[in-house]
Structures are given as C-alpha cells and as structure tokens.
Amino acid sequence: MFALVDCNNFFVSCERVFNPALQDKPVVVLSNNDGCVIARSNEAKQLGIAMGTPLFQIKNFLEQQRVAVYSSNYILYGDMSRRVMTLLADFSSDLLVYSIDEAFLDLKGIVPESEISGYAGLIRQTIFRGTGIPVTVGVAPTKTLAKVACHFGKKYPAYHNVCVIDTEEKRVRALHLLPVEEVWGVGRRHREKLHRAGVRTAWDLTQKSEAWVQHVMTATGVRTWKELQGFSCIEEKSMDHKKSICTSRSFSDRGLCRLEELEEAVANFAAECCLKLRQAGGRCGGLTVFAATSRFQSEGMTHVICQSRDLTVVTNDQQELISAALDLLRSGWADDRTYYYKKAGMTVWDLRYDGVVQPVLFDPVDRVRQAALARAVEEIKKKNGEDKIKIAVQGDGYRHFMKSQHRSRNYTTRLDDIIEVRV
DNA sequence: TCTGGGGTCCTAGGACCC
DNA sequence: TCTGGGGTCCTAGGACCC
Numbered sequence: 001m002f003a004l005v006d007c008n009n010f011f012v013s014c015e016r017v018f019n020p021a022l023q024d025k026p027v028v029v030l031s032n033n034d035g036c037v038i039a040r041s042n043e044a045k046q047l048g049i050a051m052g053t054p055l056f057q058i059k060n061f062l063e064q065q066r067v068a069v070y071s072s073n074y075i076l077y078g079d080m081s082r083r084v085m086t087l088l089a090d091f092s093s094d095l096l097v098y099s100i101d102e103a104f105l106d107l108k109g110i111v112p113e114s115e116i117s118g119y120a121g122l123i124r125q126t127i128f129r130g131t132g133i134p135v136t137v138g139v140a141p142t143k144t145l146a147k148v149a150c151h152f153g154k155k156y157p158a159y160h161n162v163c164v165i166d167t168e169e170k171r172v173r174a175l176h177l178l179p180v181e182e183v184w185g186v187g188r189r190h191r192e193k194l195h196r197a198g199v200r201t202a203w204d205l206t207q208k209s210e211a212w213v214q215h216v217m218t219a220t221g222v223r224t225w226k227e228l229q230g231f232s233c234i235e236e237k238s239m240d241h242k243k244s245i246c247t248s249r250s251f252s253d254r255g256l257c258r259l260e261e262l263e264e265a266v267a268n269f270a271a272e273c274c275l276k277l278r279q280a281g282g283r284c285g286g287l288t289v290f291a292a293t294s295r296f297q298s299e300g301m302t303h304v305i306c307q308s309r310d311l312t313v314v315t316n317d318q319q320e321l322i323s324a325a326l327d328l329l330r331s332g333w334a335d336d337r338t339y340y341y342k343k344a345g346m347t348v349w350d351l352r353y354d355g356v357v358q359p360v361l362f363d364p365v366d367r368v369r370q371a372a373l374a375r376a377v378e379e380i381k382k383k384n385g386e387d388k389i390k391i392a393v394q395g396d397g398y399r400h401f402m403k404s405q406h407r408s409r410n411y412t413t414r415l416d417d418i419i420e421v422r423v
Numbered sequence: 424t425c426t427g428g429g430g431t432c433c434t435a436g437g438a439c440c441c
Numbered sequence: 442t443c444t445g446g447g448g449t450c451c452t453a454g455g456a457c458c459c
Contacts (some may be wrong), residue, residue: 031427038427038459054426072427099430099459184436199450213454218433220457237431246429345428356441404427 001113002147002165002232003120004138005127006090007081008161009153010101011039014080015070016417018411026067030055034071034403047403056289071407079412081132087130091123098235101416103412106219114167118195120162143234144227147184148174158233175203175228185224190217241353242280247272248290248345252403255342257295259333262291262341263326264395269346270325271394274318275386283314283357285350287321289328290376294342303339305332311392312360314352317370318377321348322391 007013011029026043032038037044037053047065049058055069062069081100085367089095094106120137138150146164152174155162165171181191183202193216199205205213206228213225226233244288247269256262266289268290277284288308293301307328315321325346359367380389409417 033427035425035427056425059425074428102459185457189456218456225428242430244430248428253433294426298435343427346431 001048001116001141002146002399003037003092003107003141004143004150005103005123005124006136006138006154007084007101008134008136009039009041010081010133011070011072011077012041013133014073015075015408016041018408019081020171022068026065027070028062028067029070030406032072032402032404033252034249035407040074053359058213058248067255069116069406073403073408073410075355075413076408079410080133083131083412084133084135086125087125087127090120090128096148098236107139113171117162117164120398121160122165124161125218134161136161136163138163138165138247140171141230142227142234142381144184144224145171145174148178148228150184151158153180171230172203173388175206176390178202180205183224183228185220186217190221193217205218234401235278240280240352242282243351244347244349245273245280245351246275246347247276247283248343250343251341251401255340256344257399259330259339261398261401262329262344263393264398265344266291266329266346267391267393267395268398269344270322271318271344271390273346273348274316274321277316277351280351280353282351282353283316283354284309284311284321284348285314285352286348287324287328288347289325289332289344290346291329291332291341291344297340297342301339303334303341305329305334305341307332311364311365313363314350314357319376319391320365320370321391321418328392 012022013029015027015029021042024043026047027040027041028037028044028049029039035313036055037051037058038050040049040051045065047067049067077100084097085097085103086102088105092105092107092110093282094108096104096106098104098400107116108121116139120139123137125136127133136150138146138148138151138153140146149163149165153159153161167176178201180186180194180199180202181188183205186194194205197216199208205225208225210225211223213221217224223233249269250264251265256265273287288306290307291305293303300411309324309328311324377389411417411419
C-alpha cells in the first residue's frame with residue numbers, strides 16, 4: 001500500500017501558520033511578479049477564484065471580498081516543506097518527495113492492513129502538531145489510486161482528511177464517482193479526446209482496451225490505466241538526481257529592453273543555477289539561455305532569444321557559467337530594433353553527479369586556479385552570507401524589475417524576521 | 424497596462440550508418 | 442517510369458505534473 005500525503009492549500013497554510021488571523025478567511029497567494037493566483041484557501045475557492053487567474057482581472061473583486069493577498073515567499077514555503085518531509089521520513093524508510101507539498105510513503109511491511117487508517121491519522125496529527133500545516137492522507141494499492149483516495153479525503157469532510165481504498169468495492173465505487181479529468185495523468189488535451197469517445201469517469205477509462213488507451217494516450221496513459229485497476233507500475237524516481245535545472249523570471253511592466261539590463265538578469269540566473277547545481281552535488285555538460293517578449297504581445301513586436309551550448313568539460317564553476325551564459329545571450333541579441341523582453345532564464349542540462357570530470361588535452365581554463373578561487377568564494381559566503389560576494393556583472397538592481405508587493409517575512413530562516421510573541 | 428516557475432516522459436521524424 | 446533494407450541516435454514538440 002502507498003500513502004500520499006498532500007498539504008492542504010500549502011502556500012496559504014504556510015502564511016496562516018504565522019498569521020492565525022487568516023484562519024477561516026479567504027486568502028490567495030500570487031505567482032512571482034504578483035502575476036497570477038497560484039494558491040487559494042477553501043474560502044477563496046468558494047468565492048469562485050480560479051487557479052491561475054491573472055491578478056489584474058480580479059483585483060477589485062479581491063478588495064470587495066476582503067480577500068487577503070500574498071506574494072509568493074518561496075524561502076518560507078521551502079523551509080516549511082523541509083520540516084514536513086523531515087517528520088514524514090519517520091513514518092516510512094521509503095519516502096518519495098514528489099513536490100514541494102506532496103510525498104508518497106511505501107507502507108509495505110510497516111503496518112498491518114487493519115491498522116492503516118489509524119496510521120494515516122497519526123501521520124496527519126503529527127504533521128499538524130509539528131508544523132501547523134494541515135495535510136490529507138490517501139492510501140491505496142497504487143500511487144494513482146492513492147491520489148484518488150486523497151481527492152475524496154479532501155472533498156468529503158466526513159473523512160477528516162484520511163481516506164483509504166483497501167477493498168475492490170471501494171475501488172469500483174471511487175472510480176465511478178471520479179470524473180476522468182481528475183485522474184492523475186489526464187490533462188486538458190486528453191480530457192477532450194476522452195470526452196469525445198464517451199469516457200466520462202475514471203471507471204469508463206478502465207473499461208477501454210489497452211490498445212485503445214495506448215493509441216489515445218500513449219505509454220504513460222497505459223500506466224495510468226493499469227494503476228487504476230490496482231496494478232502498481234509507476235516508479236516515480238526520487239528528484240535528487242534531476243536531469244536539468246532551470247532558473248527563470250518574468251519582469252514587471254513592459255519588461256527589459258536594454259542589453260545591459262538583460263545581462264545583469266542572466267548573470268544572476270546563471271549564479272542561481274550554479275548554486276542549485278552545487279547544492280545538488282552535480283556538474284553540468286551544457287546550458288541554454290533564453291529571453292522572450294510577452295506571449296500576449298501583438299504580432300511583429302515579438303522576439304525570442306534561445307541559445308544553447310555544450311561545454312567541453314563538465315562544470316559547476318560560477319564564473320565559467322556566468323561567462324558562458326553572457327556569451328550566449330550576446331550571440332542571440334537582435335540589434336536591428338528594440339524589443340521588450342518580458343521573461344528570461346537559463347537551464348543547465350546533461351547533469352552528472354558522480355564527481356568524475358573528464359579533462360581535455362588543450363583546456364583553455366586553468367582548472368586548478370579555478371577550483372582554488374571557487375573554494376575561497378565559497379568560504380566567504382559560508383562565513384558572511386550567500387549575498388556578500390558576487391561577480392560585478394550581477395549588479396544589484398535586477399530584483400527591482402520584479403514585483404512583489406505583498407511578501408510575508410522569512411519567519412523561519414532569517415533571524416531579523418523571527419516572530420515576536422507578547423504576553 | 425497587467426498573464427508564474429520548474430520539472431518529467433513519450434513519440435515522430437530527420438539524419439546518419441552500413 | 443523505374444530508386445533497398447535495416448538499424449541507431451538525436452531533437453523538437455506535445456502532453457503531463459505541482
């Protein structure tokens with residue numbers, strides 16, 4: 001049996017932990033740049049606020065309804081997530097962190113089937129007491145069915161956020177009640193195709209032949225189809241060994257139009273990628289830099305820069321990555337006219353985690369000096385803080401190009417932001 | 424005026440090999 | 442007029458997830 005533990009309205013719940021006045025009130029959290037709604041409390045959902053709604057479209061409505069609005073605070077959410085996952089690790093040696101707010105636990109051999117419901121309740125209670133975050137636990141023989149269980153655990157209050165699918169009867173009943181588009185792995189495109197074929201519920205999908213599912217939904221769809229029938233076959237890999245790492249941002253207002261501004265942004269993206277790479281203990285064999293005008297820009301005003309490059313020697317050196325990223329940006333820069341770039345970013349790929357570096361005979365880079373410098377910089381950062389030393393081109397202004405007007409404090413990671421309690 | 428960020432997997436088709 | 446057969450590898454694009 002697998003348990004899926006899913007934090008309820010996670011980003012909103014994080015804000016509520018440190019601001020109890022938000023309890024029972026409508027709350028939304030915005031995407032970076034205060035662009036879209038990406039998390040909603042149940043009260044906000046009841047007001048009809050849809051996931052992904054652009055803020056500007058509902059700004060007045062939010063004010064009228066006295067909805068509390070927060071910019072996203074990923075430092076806070078990331079730290080709260082880490083706390084939740086740390087507690088979860090005590091409940092199974094086989095823990096798979098699936099996203100910032102979800103994890104699968106393999107319960108095989110851990111608890112007898114008759115006690116599973118109680119165990120799930122204990123998980124819920126432990127996480128809430130330890131972090132203040134409410135979670136829902138869904139338990140079933142496959143990960144996809146655990147997702148189904150979790151869905152119903154949230155939907156019906158009588159379950160008290162714990163739902164177990166442990167009999168054939170429960171499985172069949174759950175699948176009949178579940179619209180096919182709610183199934184994990186069925187998105188918008190597949191929903192349309194399935195509806196046209198008369199497939200409305202998860203049960204309907206299981207009644208189709210394997211060949212039909214393979215044709216309509218390819219190999220991933222077949223796995224979903226099997227999982228719904230109770231045959232476990234989705235082997236989610238742990239995210240420790242990512243295949244690529246990306247850092248990207250949108251810019252506020254019209255965007256950036258000068259090369260120097262974009263250079264500053266890209267240098268910071270490269271530095272951020274490098275930090276993530278080092279924290280993961282990896283090196284990369286190549287990189288891509290991109291910048292694009294708004295998706296909503298009228299025709300003729302659009303432009304996309306997207307330049308990639310292999311590295312001759314795998315690296316996680318900050319200077320080298322920043323320098324390579326800037327070369328790529330400049331090589332894609334359009335001189336003929338002015339464009340307003342609304343979004344830019346960088347991806348590193350071909351990641352290696354084995355520490356093996358294959359040298360080349362005529363390497364233009366002095367690796368020994370490079371490593372010595374990187375060590376010195378790292379020491380300074382460790383002693384004085386991550387932001388205390390940087391490459392000059394990173395500048396100090398690029399964050400001003402991004403909007404974040406309703407950010408909460410970093411209650412759990414910054415001493416100056418720690419919460420005060422008066423008695 | 425304004426519209427997120429970060430990932431994964433699969434497949435078709437092109438390029439190339441002998 | 443007519444143009445083989447059997448492979449592998451890579452990549453772009455599509456679909457999905459949170």
